[in-house]
Structures are given as C-alpha cells and as structure tokens.
Amino acid sequence: MKLDDIARLAGVSKAAVSLALNGKPGIGPETRERILQIANEHGYQPKTKTAPRDQQAGSITFLVFANSGIVLEQYYQQPFFRELIHFIEERCRAHGYSLLFSSVDMLNVQEGIRKVTDEKRSDGVILLGTNLNKELLEQVTDSMSTPFVVLDTCFETLPIPFIQINNVMGGYQAGKHLCGLGHRDIGYIASDIRIRNFDDRRVGFMQALRETRVELDEEKVFSVAPTILSSQDELKKQLSAYLDKGLALPAALFCECDYIAISAIKSLTELGFRVPNDVSVVGFDNISEAMIVSPELTTVHVEKERMAHLAVDLLIESIVSGAAVTSKIMVDTQFIERMSSRAPAPATATSLANG
Incomplete structure (x- = not known):
C-alpha cells in the first residue's frame, strides 16, 4: 500500500x-x-526515512510576489500553491534544508529582493514566477545576490534557471479530448488577468482545434476572474447576454484553470444547465477540489510534485557547486478524464452534421 x-x-x-x-x-x-x-x-506502514543530519545544511527561501490577481496575499491557501509548497518543503527537508517564506512588494522589487537575501541569510531562493513578466524577472536578476530558481513560468531568452509546466501540451491535450469526443461547438472561458501560462494554454488548445478543423468563434470566448471557486455573477451575466442573442450555449467549454472550471460548473448549474448533459467542462491544474466538485472535473494534471523536486534539486546543485545553473526544464502534463465531459448529445451531433 x-x-x-x-x-x-x-x-x-x-x-x-x-x-x-x-x-x-x-x-x-x-x-x-x-x-x-x-x-x-490496509495496514499502511510509512517508509523509514533516512536519519536527519546532525545539523541543517542550510535554508532555502520560498519567495512570492503577491498581488490581487493570480497570486493572492494568502497564496498558501490557494489549492495549487498549497500543494506545490507542501512538496517543496518535503524535498527541502529530505536534503537537510529548512524552508523559509517571504513576500516582496511588486512596487519596490529591488529593495525587497535585497532585504530578503540580506536579512534571511538564505542559501538560495525558489521564486514563484506564476505572475511575473519578463521585465520584472530582469530586475530580480539584477538584484539577487544568492542562487535562485524560478518556478512556474519561463522566458527562454533570460539567463535564469526555470522549472515550467508544459502549458502548450496541456492545452493541446484538452482540445484533442473535446474534439475526440465529437465536439465541434466549443467555447472558451479565459482568465481576465493574463499571464504567460494562460497564453500558452490557449496556444496549445487552438493548435488542437486547427488540426481537427474546428473553429473557435470569438463570440464564444468569455472572460472571468481566475481565483474564485464559487459561482460568478460576471460569468452568468456574460452567458445570459450570449443566450439573449438567440444563440445556443456551446456544447463544450475549456477553462484556463480549475478555479474557472469549478466556478463555471456552479454558474451553469444556477442558470439551469446540466454538466455534462448540456455542456461539457474541462479545466487545467488538477487541484484537489477537482475531485470534490460535482460532477468530478475533467482536467489537465500538472506534476506539482515533480516540479517541486526539480526546483529544489536544481537550486541545491547551484548552492553546492557555487556555479549558476541556468537550465530550463519543462515538465509535461497528463490528461485526466472524469465526469464533467462527455460526447455531445445525439441531437446536437445531428444538427451539427446537417449544418
């Protein structure tokens, strides 16, 4: 077991x-x-762990630029980051390192970075890059005085070590899944706050649609907040306005993250639509809540444990060797099919064929 x-x-x-x-x-x-x-x-017995070192090898800082958009002030309560932090902490402990936590004001990056690296006296930094753009990361590079690794984004032209999700692959897998089920009337629910991850997911999704010769009508693209798990009035407003034009709801919706997908399921239910009977919904991230929502969410699984281990290992390699390790590692996704997606209803499939 x-x-x-x-x-x-x-x-x-x-x-x-x-x-x-x-x-x-x-x-x-x-x-x-x-x-x-x-x-x-089932008589589970935990594995015996290697005896800890007499003294901690050092400390690593998990650094966050929190804002009101994607990475909230209470980021450690957000499901995706909560799981990621757990695996980072676990890996640090296995190597004899303690994990510290710090956040920086995005309005004063250089001073904030210097304060973290000087006062914490950390051996290295894992920087959560989810909500960071290229310009801000360039400032970080100029200010950071200790080894660091950026997690959950990547800019290919920067001489910085990155550990990133293969977002293009994940979006592609979602698109191929819906098209493979026979869906041709597909909609898209995007985040109203844009980051590199979301842009890449859309690139992959659109590639899958093009290969299947399916078009995404811009009128079927909606935009909502990406950090709300409950139903959203804004989404219900957009969907209602779409329906008021006499248009039929898309038979399937791809959402740029699980937060949006779960919110969409709840919003659709309140509008009187059944998932997946009336509309299929697919998310991205595979957060723990994806298995609690009803119906269980079809989604793209992100290897959070693998990403965390790679980030810690790469950083420790840099700390121990004393040399900057500027590898860029992309971790592939896995598609998880659950109950929120299904083939289009026969009537819908017939009408599409006739059209």
Whole structure:
C-alpha cells in the first residue's frame, strides 16, 4: 500500500494524504478521518526515512510576489500553491534544508529582493514566477545576490534557471479530448488577468482545434476572474447576454484553470444547465477540489510534485557547486478524464452534421 493507493481510495490528492498522515493542517476533519481509516484498514506502514543530519545544511527561501490577481496575499491557501509548497518543503527537508517564506512588494522589487537575501541569510531562493513578466524577472536578476530558481513560468531568452509546466501540451491535450469526443461547438472561458501560462494554454488548445478543423468563434470566448471557486455573477451575466442573442450555449467549454472550471460548473448549474448533459467542462491544474466538485472535473494534471523536486534539486546543485545553473526544464502534463465531459448529445451531433 502506497500513498498513491490511499489517495485513489480516498478520492483525494497525494498531498492531502501526506498532510493527514503527518498530522498537518490544510484538510478538513472528515477528509483526514477518511484517509486515516483507509490507511489503518490496509495496514499502511510509512517508509523509514533516512536519519536527519546532525545539523541543517542550510535554508532555502520560498519567495512570492503577491498581488490581487493570480497570486493572492494568502497564496498558501490557494489549492495549487498549497500543494506545490507542501512538496517543496518535503524535498527541502529530505536534503537537510529548512524552508523559509517571504513576500516582496511588486512596487519596490529591488529593495525587497535585497532585504530578503540580506536579512534571511538564505542559501538560495525558489521564486514563484506564476505572475511575473519578463521585465520584472530582469530586475530580480539584477538584484539577487544568492542562487535562485524560478518556478512556474519561463522566458527562454533570460539567463535564469526555470522549472515550467508544459502549458502548450496541456492545452493541446484538452482540445484533442473535446474534439475526440465529437465536439465541434466549443467555447472558451479565459482568465481576465493574463499571464504567460494562460497564453500558452490557449496556444496549445487552438493548435488542437486547427488540426481537427474546428473553429473557435470569438463570440464564444468569455472572460472571468481566475481565483474564485464559487459561482460568478460576471460569468452568468456574460452567458445570459450570449443566450439573449438567440444563440445556443456551446456544447463544450475549456477553462484556463480549475478555479474557472469549478466556478463555471456552479454558474451553469444556477442558470439551469446540466454538466455534462448540456455542456461539457474541462479545466487545467488538477487541484484537489477537482475531485470534490460535482460532477468530478475533467482536467489537465500538472506534476506539482515533480516540479517541486526539480526546483529544489536544481537550486541545491547551484548552492553546492557555487556555479549558476541556468537550465530550463519543462515538465509535461497528463490528461485526466472524469465526469464533467462527455460526447455531445445525439441531437446536437445531428444538427451539427446537417449544418
């Protein structure tokens, strides 16, 4: 019995299982009890870890530029980042490093970076790059005095080590899935805040549609906040305005992240539409909530554990060698088909064929 087996039986992520077994916060009491019960019933025995070093090898800082857009002030409560941090902390501990946390004001980057590197006396920095553009990262490069790795974005022309999701691949997988099911009437729900990750996901999605000779009508592209898990009045307003024109709701919707997808499912339900009977919904990220929402969300799985391990290992290599390691590593995605997507209803397929 492995963590993956317990996660599958409990219907949760591997990170959630680890939190439960180690008595850490971050999951609800019912979920924790279910995980522990499954572990006990199957006689789970945790692997014996290598004895810790007498002294910590040093410390690594997880650095965040928080704002009101993608990476919120309470970023550690956002499902994607919460899981990522868990795996980073786990990997640091395995190498004998402690993990520190710090945030910087985006309006005063250089001073903030210097303060972090000087006061924390950290051996290295893992910088969350999700919401950072090329210009800001150039400022970081000029100000950083310790080894660092940027996680969750990539700019190919910058001499910086990056660990990035293969967002183009993930978007492509989502597009191929919907087209493979027979969908031709497809809509798109984008984030109203743009980052490199979302742009790349759209590139991959559009490539899949072009290969299948499916067009995405711009009238079927909607835009909403990317960090709200509940239904959104703005989305319901946009969908209602679309329907008021006498247009039929797209038979399938791709959403740029799971937050948007879960919000879309709830918004569609309130408008009287059934997922997936009336409309299929596909997300991106595979956060733990993707298996809690009803129906369970079809989505693109991001290898958060793999990304975290690569970031820590690359940074420690740079710390130990004393040389800047400027590799750029892209981690492929996996497509996860669940209950929120299905082939279009026969009536829809017939009308499309006649059209």
